[in-house]
Amino acid sequence: xxxxxxxxxxxxxxxxxxxxxxxxxxxxxxxxxxxxxxxxxxxxxxxxxxxxxxxxxxxxxxxxxxxxxxxxxx
Numbered sequence: 426x427x428x429x430x431x432x433x434x435x436x437x438x439x440x441x442x443x444x445x446x447x448x449x450x451x452x453x454x455x456x457x458x459x460x461x462x463x464x465x466x467x468x469x470x471x472x473x474x475x476x477x478x479x480x481x482x483x484x485x486x487x488x489x490x491x492x493x494x495x496x497x498x499x
Contacts, residue, residue: 426470426477426497427468427469427470427497428444428468428469428480429466429467429468430455430467430468430469430482431464431465432464432484432491433463433464434460434461434462434463434465434486435462436462437459437460437461437462438459438460438486439458439459439460439486440458440459440460440484440485440486441454441457441483441484441485442454442455442456442457442482442485443482443483443485444480444481444482445480445481445482445483446478446480446481447478447479447480447481449481452471452472452480453469470497477496477497477498478496478497479494479495479496480494480495480496480497481493481494482494482495
């Protein structure tokens, strides 16, 4: 299984997008740097060390943090 993550930025800004397991350990850092304004999309699949289950994501920009969760079924 994989997760498709989409987000939009109103202006160019620094972005950090991370995925965490249910215990709060960071399992992937998908974006860490300046991203242009507009729509963005990426996919993430668990590695062998991270299996099916519930994952959390955190999208951070200066002054704003969005969090959510998703389920990956292998």
